[in-house]
Amino acid sequence: MGNTLKPAGETRAGDVLARMRSDIISCALKPGTKLRFETLRELYEVSFSTLREALSRLVAEGLVVAEGQRGFLVAPVSLFDLNDLTDVRVLVERQCIKLAIDRGDDRWEADIMAAFHRMDRLQSRLGASYYLSDEWATLHSAFHLSLVAACGSPNLLEIRQKLFERAHRYRRMSSQFRPQWRAKDVEHKMIMDRVIARDTATAQDLVDRHIRETTENVIAHASHLFAQGGAGDAFRRPDPVAAE
Amino acid sequence: MGNTLKPAGETRAGDVLARMRSDIISCALKPGTKLRFETLRELYEVSFSTLREALSRLVAEGLVVAEGQRGFLVAPVSLFDLNDLTDVRVLVERQCIKLAIDRGDDRWEADIMAAFHRMDRLQSRLGASYYLSDEWATLHSAFHLSLVAACGSPNLLEIRQKLFERAHRYRRMSSQFRPQWRAKDVEHKMIMDRVIARDTATAQDLVDRHIRETTENVIAHASHLFAQGGAGDAFRRPDPVAAE
DNA sequence: AGGTTTGATTATTTCGAAAATCCGCAGTAA
DNA sequence: TTACTGCGGATTTTCGAAATAATCAAACCT
Known part of the structure; x- marks a missing residue:
């Protein structure tokens, strides 16, 4: 060893x-x-x-x-892909939450609180622009993972992680423009509370809204970046993306 | 185009x-x-x-x-992986069916019937051991795809297809031993009927059972093939997510 | 003797050049 | 003009050898 x-x-x-x-x-x-x-x-x-x-x-x-x-x-970005991605994420995340609440033990609860604490502390330390930090992104990812880590399904978790990474790019595109992340802090805490209280239905709804509201935020502030012609680029003109 | x-x-x-x-x-x-x-x-x-x-x-x-x-x-096979894979497939397939029924048009219905017909004809031609044929496997895959092709979600379809392929290996492991595929013929027809009738709930339940019964069949006849040593905790380790 | 280090052997990973393929353009014919 | 065909340059894909890392076993120290 x-x-x-x-x-x-x-x-x-x-x-x-x-x-x-x-x-x-x-x-x-x-x-x-x-x-x-x-x-x-x-x-x-x-x-x-x-x-x-x-x-x-x-x-x-x-x-x-x-x-x-x-x-x-x-990989190109588009309004269609963002909406589709969001719908699939909601489906997967709801199931992960349900299974984790069914199967999670004390250790799982403790890990969630630890992950939240680390994310929360870093937020305080970095101040208003924490959402631009790669380090915070890592802790944010780890927090959301901790919520569902006990779901017991490696396959579901792998799918979830890939979807999360792809969504991360969209989030990042909007956060560099206008930060509407203030409300997210309390949302994270509420989600953690409902998950640990084993309140499946409410926890699922909160996560659902958490994801969808973030998407709407991205659409509101960054959709001009992926309206095919808009993005300026130094190299070549962007090819119109093949429909399917 | x-x-x-x-x-x-x-x-x-x-x-x-x-x-x-x-x-x-x-x-x-x-x-x-x-x-x-x-x-x-x-x-x-x-x-x-x-x-x-x-x-x-x-x-x-x-x-x-x-x-x-x-x-x-x-990739190793295990009872745990098979069960997990089955659960994820059911989740994804139910959603695909729902969306396809919501969004499908006449063309979609026609494609389903065409795909079924091709599969059905080849079955008759090949006789009792059709399930061993690679050609039938392709048509079978195409039939199941046609049922959900109109779901409108490229991301969901891609995930579904990968899961289907992996499940195919398990199906194949059992079919070479004892064919219990007789009942599947009528199941396919019933599923097609309920889908085209836009009977979402029943169609979902039929597909759900279709998948789970196949899995049970595999477990009954081929699980001795993948009972290697102890519990499969050492299988399939994807990307370790950097916690710190 | 038990456990650790060293060194030879095997397998994987990385490299840059060579072969295969694609894209644009000129030239020709209808 | 419009469509088809054949070249020239650029890009990707494939190759086998060299560098890097892991494995195993014998020798060494405690």
Whole structure:
């Protein structure tokens, strides 16, 4: 049991994967742009094979799409996709909440409170613009995961996590414009309370609203970014996205 | 608008992907087997890079799991995974059915009947052992897809399709032993009738039972194939979410 | 003897060049 | 003009070898 702890020992592909994911979510790589290998090779300082590896994994996460043998593309954003994504997330999250409340134990409750506390403390420390911090995003993700971690379904959790990551990009697009995140603080606390009180129906409804209201916020403040022509880009004109 | 204009132009990686998927589903590559590159390179007659490409995509489909920097593994099967998979499929399929019935048009109804007819005719032609045929499996898959094709949610359909593929491997494991598929014929017809009649609740229940009964059948006849050692707590580890 | 380190062996990951493919454009014919 | 065909440049995909990491076993220390 010598090396159970190796957070530093990461593969090069894993490193590039993480950097590209971050760049895509932060829109440093804009939605819809073509990903040319030569350009990426300079940008991330790796070879073709390593890039291909990272690209393949990002395709699996839905952040990159493969265009046959015509290369790769940053997954486009659209109003349609955002709404669809939201509906699927609500379906999955409601089920996760239900199962977690049915199956969760004391340890699970404690983990939720710990995750909330960490997120809450960092919020206080960072002040008004916490929602721009990558560190807060991580704790926010961990909090929502802790709520459903006890659901007992690895398959559901994996699906949920992928959807969460994709939604994260949309959230980020709006948060850089106008922060309407103030109300989210209390919402998180309310959700935690109802979950730990094992009030399934109310907890589900709160999470449902939590997700849908965030989506509406994004649509209100950032939808101009993905109305096909609007986004300015330094490289090429965005291709009209194939309908299906 | 026809984007189905390239059936011949396939990449080498795509070809290997298809062959490996087929071999995994048919259990020619047994669950839990370590996939050594050198072996695979001889078996499929391609190079490391091409293999890696195919492997990556199979990981995305859940038919192969990656073990850090310790190579790849055919995704193990277990009673736990089968039950979990079934529950998630029921959740997703019920929602798909509901949405499709809400949103489907005449064209959708016609497509369902066409898909059923093709499946039904092939069944008659092949006789008693139709369920072993790859061609029938394709038509069966197409029939179930046609039922939900009008649901209007690309994200949900993509998730559904991946789950369907994984379940296919389990179905195949039992069908090679003892065929209990006789009743499925009438079930398919009943489901089609209730869907086209827009009887949402009944259609959902029928599909629900259709899936769960198949799972029970698999457990009854093939579970001895995946009772490897103890409980499957060491199976399928996706991305560890960085807590800190 | 038990447990740990060292070193050889095996397997995976990464690399950059070579082959295959795609895209745009010019030239030709209807 | 409009549509078809064949070249030239650019991009992706594939290849096999070299570098990196993991595995196993024998030797070493306690």
